[in-house]
Amino acid sequence: xxxxxxxxxxxxxxxxxxxxxxxxxxxxxxxxxxxxxxxxxxxxxxxxxxxxxxxxxxxxxxxxxxxxxxxxxxxxxxxxxxxxxxxxxxxxxxxxxxxxxxxxxxxxxxxxxxxxxxxxxxxxxxxxxxxxxxxxxxxxxxxxxxxxxxxx
Amino acid sequence: xxxxxxxxxxxxxxxxxxxxxxxxxxxxxxxxxxxxxxxxxxxxxxxxxxxxxxxxxxxxxxxxxxxxxxxxxxxxxxxxxxxxxxxxxxxxxxxxxxxxxxxxxxxxxxxxxxxxxxxxxxxxxxxxxxxxxxxxxxxxxxxxxxxxxxxxxxxxxxxxxxxxxxxxxxxxxxxxxxxxxxxxxxxxxxxxxxxxxxxxxxxxxxxxxxxxxxxxxxxxxxxxxxxxxxxxxxxxxxxxxxxxxxxxxxxxxxxxxxxxxxxxxxxxxxxxxxxxxxxxxxxxxxxxxxxxxxxxxxxxxxxxxxxxxxxxxxxxxxxxxxxxxxxxxxxxxxxxxxxxxxxxxxxxxxxxxxxxxxxxxxxxxxxxxxxxxxxxxxxxxxxxxxxxxxxxxxxxxxxxxxxxxxxxxxxxxxxxxxxxxxxxxxxxxxxxxxxxxxxxxxxxxxxxxxxxxxxxxxxxxxxxxxxxxxxxxxxxxxxxxxxxxxxxxxxxxxxxxxxxxxxxxxxxxxxxxxxxxxxxxxxxxxxxxxxxxxxxxxxxxxxxxxxxxxxxxxxxxxxxxxxxxxxxxxxxxxxxxxxxxxxxxxxxxxxxxxxxxxxxxxxxxxxxxxxxxxxxxxxxxxxxxxxxxxxxxxxxxxxxxxxxxxxxxxxxxxxxxxxxxxxxxxxxxxxxxxxxxxxxxxxxxxxxxxxxxxxxxxxxxxxxxxxxxxxxxxxxxxxxxxxxxxxxxxxxxxxxxxxxxxxxxxxxxxxxxxxxxx
Numbered sequence: 086x087x088x089x090x091x092x093x094x095x096x097x098x099x100x101x102x103x104x105x106x107x108x109x110x111x112x113x114x115x116x117x118x119x120x121x122x123x124x125x126x127x128x129x130x131x132x133x134x135x136x137x138x139x140x141x142x143x144x145x146x147x148x149x150x151x152x153x154x155x156x157x158x159x160x161x162x163x164x165x166x167x168x169x170x171x172x173x174x175x176x177x178x179x180x181x182x183x184x185x186x187x188x189x190x191x192x193x194x195x196x197x198x199x200x201x202x203x204x205x206x207x208x209x210x211x212x213x214x215x216x217x218x219x220x221x222x223x224x225x226x227x228x229x230x231x232x233x234x235x236x237x
Numbered sequence: 238x239x240x241x242x243x244x245x246x247x248x249x250x251x252x253x254x255x256x257x258x259x260x261x262x263x264x265x266x267x268x269x270x271x272x273x274x275x276x277x278x279x280x281x282x283x284x285x286x287x288x289x290x291x292x293x294x295x296x297x298x299x300x301x302x303x304x305x306x307x308x309x310x311x312x313x314x315x316x317x318x319x320x321x322x323x324x325x326x327x328x329x330x331x332x333x334x335x336x337x338x339x340x341x342x343x344x345x346x347x348x349x350x351x352x353x354x355x356x357x358x359x360x361x362x363x364x365x366x367x368x369x370x371x372x373x374x375x376x377x378x379x380x381x382x383x384x385x386x387x388x389x390x391x392x393x394x395x396x397x398x399x400x401x402x403x404x405x406x407x408x409x410x411x412x413x414x415x416x417x418x419x420x421x422x423x424x425x426x427x428x429x430x431x432x433x434x435x436x437x438x439x440x441x442x443x444x445x446x447x448x449x450x451x452x453x454x455x456x457x458x459x460x461x462x463x464x465x466x467x468x469x470x471x472x473x474x475x476x477x478x479x480x481x482x483x484x485x486x487x488x489x490x491x492x493x494x495x496x497x498x499x500x501x502x503x504x505x506x507x508x509x510x511x512x513x514x515x516x517x518x519x520x521x522x523x524x525x526x527x528x529x530x531x532x533x534x535x536x537x538x539x540x541x542x543x544x545x546x547x548x549x550x551x552x553x554x555x556x557x558x559x560x561x562x563x564x565x566x567x568x569x570x571x572x573x574x575x576x577x578x579x580x581x582x583x584x585x586x587x588x589x590x591x592x593x594x595x596x597x598x599x600x601x602x603x604x605x606x607x608x609x610x611x612x613x614x615x616x617x618x619x620x621x622x623x624x625x626x627x628x629x630x631x632x633x634x635x636x637x638x639x640x641x642x643x644x645x646x647x648x649x650x651x652x653x654x655x656x657x658x659x660x661x662x663x664x665x666x667x668x669x670x671x672x673x674x675x676x677x678x679x680x681x682x683x684x685x686x687x688x689x690x691x692x693x694x695x696x697x698x699x700x701x702x703x704x705x706x707x708x709x710x711x712x713x714x715x716x717x718x719x720x721x722x723x724x725x726x727x728x729x730x731x732x733x734x735x736x737x738x739x740x741x742x743x744x745x746x747x748x749x750x751x752x753x754x755x756x757x758x759x760x761x762x763x764x765x766x767x768x769x770x771x772x773x774x775x776x777x778x779x780x781x782x783x784x785x786x787x788x789x790x791x792x793x794x795x796x797x798x799x800x801x802x803x804x805x806x807x808x809x810x811x812x813x814x815x816x817x818x819x820x821x822x823x824x825x826x827x828x829x830x831x832x833x834x835x836x837x838x839x840x841x842x843x844x845x846x847x848x849x850x851x852x853x854x855x856x857x858x859x860x861x862x863x864x865x866x867x868x869x870x871x872x873x874x875x876x877x878x879x880x881x882x883x884x885x886x887x888x889x890x891x892x893x894x895x896x897x898x899x900x901x902x903x904x905x906x907x908x909x910x911x912x913x914x915x916x917x918x919x920x921x922x923x924x925x926x927x928x929x930x931x932x933x934x935x936x937x938x939x940x941x942x943x944x945x946x947x948x949x950x951x952x953x954x955x956x957x958x959x960x961x962x963x964x965x966x967x968x969x970x971x972x973x974x975x976x977x978x979x980x981x982x983x984x985x986x987x988x989x990x991x992x993x994x995x
Contacts, residue, residue: 100520107544111495116487117480119667120543121618122700126931129618156480165478172478176470176897179905180308181477182484182618182667207940214931216618216668217308218908220942222901 086147090115091158101147106130108146109155117156117185121214128213131186138193138209156185159192168192171230179217187213191227200231271377274338275301284446286404288340289319289397292442298330298425303341303379304386305334305639306473307669308905309960310898311386313472315394317464317894322398322457324422327464332472337641337661339377345389346382347373349958352585352758354766355863356828358954380640382674382789384862384958387894391956392456399457400450408445409436459892468897473665483665485637488624488695496685496696497546498528499553500535502705502925504786506560508534516549525553526688530651531749532677533706537685543697550699559924562784566920570609573714573781576735582777583756586765589773594729598720604812605718606805609985610797611918613710613790614934619667620703621678625686626693627652632659633693634683637666639673643747647676651683670909671789675708676747704934705926708743708788709919711736712781715764715801725813726823729773732764732802737783739793746786763798763965767860768828769806785921791909792961795861799965800914800972800986803857807973808982817856817973818844830889830952831858834867837887837948842869851875852882855973859965863957864890868907870943870970872978878995879975881911881943888962891953899959900947906963907945912936914968916989941994 087096090113097112104123109115109132118141121129125143132141133154141153159166165173168191178184187210194201194209201209206227215223275285282294291299300319306312316332319325335341348369349355353362402422409427410417413434421428428435438445459466476483501508513525513536521541528537536553540546563569595603623636632648641661648659666673682696713736719727738757745751757780758765765776790796810820818839825831835858839845848854852873859866871883886903893899917934920927928934968986975992976982983991 103544107542111542111544114489116482116489119484119618120486120620120697122931123547124700124930124932127618160479169478173470173474176474176901178308178471178474178477179310179901180618180666180668181473184477185480188478188480211938211940214618214936214938216616216670216909216912216936218905218912218937218942219901220908220937220939221904221945223939 106141271340286401296439301335307666318394319398334663345385500533503560591729591773608801615672617668623682625682628691708786710790763795803969838867853978857966857970864962880995889950890957902959903963910964910967
């Protein structure tokens with residue numbers, strides 16, 4: 086089986102029904118996507134496939150035909166993606182476990198909608214659970230990143 | 238174990254009789270320091286000054302944060318305490334959790350957890366707190382809990398920095414041939430202003446570490462602080478926005494195997510038999526073993542990846558025995574009701590003679606109410622997990638945990654190894670909330686590692702396994718009664734609370750051979766110890782024999798007692814035709830710290846100005862873990878669904894070491910409490926838990942999250958905590974707002990049983 090992850094072509098031997106999450110984490114040692122619920126309910130495992138935020142625990146690795154983007158490939162070397170930088174500027178993370186998924190979802194949102202309203206953010210991000218309650222800063226960070234991306 | 242066992246029997250944790258043994262240990266051995274655990278593992282060219290500071294000749298400076306970073310930011314602030322005295326910028330140091338060691342014991346958790354109201358500063362109270370610190374050193378438990386990281390580290394960490402600084406200055410003084418007192422320290426350099434010469438900490442480290450620091454070092458006055466008291470960027474932020482492999486689930490070791498467990502879904506129940514033939518035939522499955530631990534019976538699977546372990550565990554057929562817990566939530570409710578009627582109870586603080594006042598009271602002056610709170614799961618984002626390796630007589634455990642010395646205890650129990658042959662590595666925690674004090678996930682990983690022929694095994698639980706096994710926040714039932722005087726003020730108030738005892742349940746799990754009797758003040762925390770001046774007052778606690786494992790859930794007893802007590806205060810206000818703010822002004826007049834946060838939140842929320850049409854506000858107060866907190870929740874109703882619009886919070890922890898982080902903790906505690914209040918409950922049917930994933934046990938989502946404003950005051954005399962005190966008042970503040978909006982008094986959590994939320 087072949088996957089393209091963060092621009093790299095990778096091959097692996099796994100059962101076709103192994104969720105992409107476990108193929109990434111345990112087989113390819115790409116640890117950015119986190120295991121939270123295994124049922125598509127919490128968003129900790131979010132990756133981007135074909136421009137869409139996808140729960141990697143709900144996609145069989147064998148069904149993935151386009152490039153997979155994970156948080157591990159988001160920064161350009163030492164230069165963080167504007168969304169990651171906004172997360173630092175707003176000091177969003179607490180325990181941080183959900184944040185890889187939150188950030189990937191926010192990246193997908195901003196790529197589709199460069200200046201989202203609060204309602205747009207709510208709609209796009211409601212699938213990503215945060216037990217530390219960092220939501221007010223997540224919202225602020227998305228707005229901050231939006232102004233940087235669009236130069237507004 | 239035997240030493241802990243003995244001490245525990247006499248004095249353990251928070252029991253009212255706790256001090257009895259404490260002072261008897263003697264001053265001399267209390268003063269004797271623990272060995273510095275860093276001495277054994279120094280890199281070449283590296284020196285250690287005390288258990289908190291390492292400086293390398295290469296300039297690398299490491300601060301040990303002995304409390305687990307689970308989101309609360311203590312990792313950064315604990316290091317800031319050292320940096321403040323050691324004259325370093327935070328960006329000049331690396332931070333590590335450090336090894337497990339009695340040197341990192343938590344004194345504040347015991348002294349602050351003493352069975353006393355936190356506003357009691359009398360001689361007896363203060364000597365009890367001091368004695369509990371002595372007990373703490375002998376029990377020597379390193380754990381993160383009780384919102385005590387700052388109270389415990391505030392002096393320790395600053396002294397560690399100051400002592401290292403003085404040793405560095407003395408080493409420089411000897412090299413330069415000048416008096417130490419003439420030298421200055423700044424950002425990692427010791428300089429001699431007279432000659433202009435300077436030496437870096439790196440150059441001095443090896444010599445300096447051999448120099449005993451002078452005694453009687455004075456800590457710097459607050460006015461001189463450069464780092465403390467100001468917002469500091471969190472040191473863990475970059476790792477957390479880049480998805481770095483910092484959590485327990487991310488541990489990767491050479492030759493590592495993967496595992497999972499499936500434990501009897503009926504808590505405490507035994508496993509009769511299992512058949513693993515089909516599972517063992519699956520690709521990559523190495524072993525299926527029976528687990529028989531104090532935390533549960535069931536099976537453990539070892540495979541070559543997590544997914545295969547999960548699937549194999551599902552495939553095993555198991556015959557379970559029912560556990561000792563009641564069959565259903567209705568049965569549990571009946572036990573609580575019976576316990577409230579029963580003869581056994583304890584009290585910790587009784588004022589006046591409430592019974593006499595009730596005997597004389599006219600019926601129309603009596604207010605009565607009964608409240609209920611459910612079991613709750615912690616539901617940390619990172620499911621329980623641990624990695625263990627048993628090789629060549631050495632046990633190593635890598636775990637996101639809040640109690641590393643407890644992992645040593647279970648490790649010794651399972652392997653028979655002495656403590657010095659057990660090493661615990663604390664990773665970052667994907668949430669803790671009290672759940673990760675429990676040693677169960679490490680226990681199971683160690684049992685699987687024993688079967689792995691020296692290879693490490695990373696054991697990850699499914700979310701379903703995590704959510705259905707607790708230990709849970711206890712279920713609780715409370716009955717309150719008050720008599721009002723002519724002015725509508727309470728002349729007498731009594732409350733009875735029935736709940737399973739967290740301390741009895743937890744100590745029973747951690748030290749199965751230690752009997753745990755006596756009062757458990759956590760059962761009535763948040764009720765008996767609140768700053769209300771009511772002349773005749775009594776809260777009694779009743780341990781309910783429910784048989785479900787219960788544990789420390791963010792704010793422990795305060796989480797349900799504050800809901801009941803503050804809802805009842807609101808009911809008294811309504812019955813006496815008083816504004817809830819007015820009533821608190823009257824009852825809190827002798828407690829200026831409490832009054833100040835209440836006044837502050839009233840000003841922030843514009844309490845005296847009516848809210849917009851279709852909206853209403855609720856007020857609540859809670860003093861917990863040394864921090865005084867008042868909150869106002871504003872809600873609206875659209876199409877029959879309630880929306881939480883805004884929360885204002887005023888908090889007073891005495892001293893704020895990092896205002897940005899402290900505010901974040903308050904917000905976090907509020908969202909955690911509102912999540913529970915809106916919809917969370919763990920219920921039982923046929924002896925097993927009914928909720929097994931986030932579809933049935935959700936938390937507030939971003940689209941439901943209110944705007945939250947937090948302001949901080951610093952009037953309190955003693956330093957309070959940050960992680961937990963935001964949670965308790967949020968639930969009654971919401972309930973009180975719902976009453977103000979709808980006229981419906983909700984006395985049972987979660988509120989979603991009776992109203993819908995948008």
